[in-house]
Amino acid sequence: MSNRYVPGATPLYEPEFAADPHAAYARLRARHGAVAPVEVAPGVGAHLVLDYRAAWEILTDQDGHWSKDPRPWEASLPSTPEAHGVLGMIGYRPNALFTDGEVHDRFRQAVSDCFRMIQPHRLRATVTEIADDLVREFAAEGRADLVGQYARPLMARVINRLYGRSDASGRDLDRILTTLSNAVGADAVAANEEFGRYMNELITAKYESPGDDLPSWFIGHPAQLAPEEVVQHVVLTLGAGNEPSANLISNTTARMLTDERYYSSLTDGALSTREALAEVLRTDPSMANYGPYFATRPVHFHGTWIQPAELVLVSYAGAGSDPTGLPAHADERSDGGAHLGFGAGEHRCPAADPALLIAATAIDRLLTLLPGLELAVPFDELTWRPGPFHRALAALPVTFRPVRPDQPGVTPWTNSKPSLSTL
Template sequence: MNAPTPTGTPSEATEATEAAGGCPVRHGSTLTRLYGPQASEDPHGIYERLRHQHGPVAPVLLEGDVPAWLVLGYRENRRVLENPRQFTRDSRIWRDWKEGRVEDSSPLMQMVGWRPDCVSQEGEPHRRLRGAVTDNLQAVAGRGIRRHVTRFANKQIDAFAAEGSADLVGQYAEYLPMLVLTRLFGLAEGEGRRLAHSCAQVIKGGEEAVAHNDLIMKILAELAERKRAEPGSDFTTGLLHHQAGLDDGEILSHLRLVLIAAHTTTSNLLARVLQSVLTHPSHMAGLVSGQLNISAVVEEVMWNTPPLAVCPGRFATADLELGGQQVKAGDLLVLGLAAGNLDPEIRPDTTTTLHGNKAHLAFSGGSHECPGQGVGQAIIETAVDVLLHRLHALRLATAPDELTSTASTWESRLDRLPVEFTPQVV
């Protein structure tokens, strides 16, 4: 099909689908882009326009003008997540890649391309690899993770405590999870900031994503080699010696997977939880008095601003109908976790309190549900607790509506969280 080069902006919706089957036009002129300057400013506005125009499943363009289906409905997201026979994580059936329309060098491949890890597998291969990851995450979580968080949180706070002001994104949430992960992985603490930056660039996409991914893999390959010679009580050593017998490629792929996923989602979620605490006086008062548990605030944030707004990569295994759209075998689907959580079919009133309701999509679902929830929860709860106990008279240093965010295809991150507090002598 010869169609014009895409010229649409995120505010334009597509009315065009392939006459033969309904999958997104390969080079349609008005398909909505989920990337670019406008997409970075108002992703929720894009989701709502797409929902209004197309219903719970909408055709979109990803980076490089690659066509995909964006799943917006809560029930439709659940169907995709919980039916791996219809919607697989194995991208080797992705038609656009198989037919050469997506190059292996595309930044998009860093998020949806096949790797020898549990995310790319189904069935028994998935169970074998995920078992190794889960076992070792549980092991490191039980080895004083809160102690490590407390140490690094205090170290971060010491750097700005005497100033009486700080940016809790750039000076706290952005790097704290990675500092903890360096300890859990057996990495040198000095690698933390470089790895945090590279992980963020991989998620962000763009021309630099491939180079940053290569840097991450180089550091992790050196780590694995070192841990073969000098084993320790860390996540890396646990993977190397797990009874599942992971080969070298599987070891490196899982180190990469856990490092990127754990850091980027936890740092984003920590920033959003702190934002919620500082912009809702009742939250701050409840936490300080002990009448509110931080887990309740985390749940609320998981519903309203999940750390991963769009989850990459399911592929239809056969022609089927989803949300009124005709999806073809080999089509790429991306899961709108943020949009699904706000689906008016299940949340007609988004102001309703959701304490105790853990049915959100923030951890995805099904057999590929996030295995590191306990580690992330421990980091966030401890980080918030340490901050509130260390900084007296902590308050937001700007109006709540002046806080801004920047989105990529996959996430929306808080830009800054300026605060003031009583200066301390460290």
């Protein structure tokens, strides 16, 4: 395949795919089996792994059959803005996501150690504070867009706190990351350059004046990361934390407000927010098609020949909804069964626990503060943002009974005292 156009390849970047990806996964699985030809940008082909067992084989490979280094693939990209727009998401960076072996182990240790320094009780308090602050802005209106007015700004502020920055800083961060995730043409190329400038300014400031924050912990870690490696790990944690977590919050909230098992639980406690998160991570994860891999040698993989310079993407959503490949009893478990929403194996997301804590806290706070919360439109009328990698709502319009500062009970004004500014 390399990066040449493959007749019949399904484009993952068009609105038609975003509107109903599970129908597309079913068609691809019926036509091609475990591995299907797709396009992630015009003229940029990829193999999409749709089968749970095949995905698990790649993610947990211990024999060196698969590499995370995209540089051979990059060399085969066509020289078009559309193709190079994908590099913001898959282009090589010296960090734990795009390296193998001892280099990866060194990077992974630094990331894992630094995330363990985040104290859960302080993170929960910070998310609660930010959530209350955001809800106060629209509580009296009785309606809101929980993507634009809540999930996305909440994650931008949480990330800024993790980086030791004020809520007012990084005003364009969410816009930059959204454009990168969409991975479309010249806009994505420009966003990638702007992202690099943002990160270099941040890291320069942390070298000059380190603090109690994630970038400073990377700088001081015993792995002795070089300045460029520090930059790229902050890039990694920011890109992996902001967009996917915001989508996880909005996707799960939408599910809870429309699925009777969760909707009724708002009063009777039948199923929890954590169970809703697990189900969304299985069937509609924030990063639906990602986990880039590259064969280290030509391989006949589940019926498809794959060459070393060809992009292989794991469809976490496709694998999670595979009707035949899931582990036994996965569909019967109330927690959503086994999911690959955070990956698996040595490249599994090291920040899964903080991400779940943030999402659960943000959603529970919404359900606590907004009485009568419900979707303003039917679920099937919600619009999903196009893009090859993510599963992201363009908006989540809701209605609720207006809340004002002078009313009794728990309100966004009840606990308005700021928490500690660092995590």
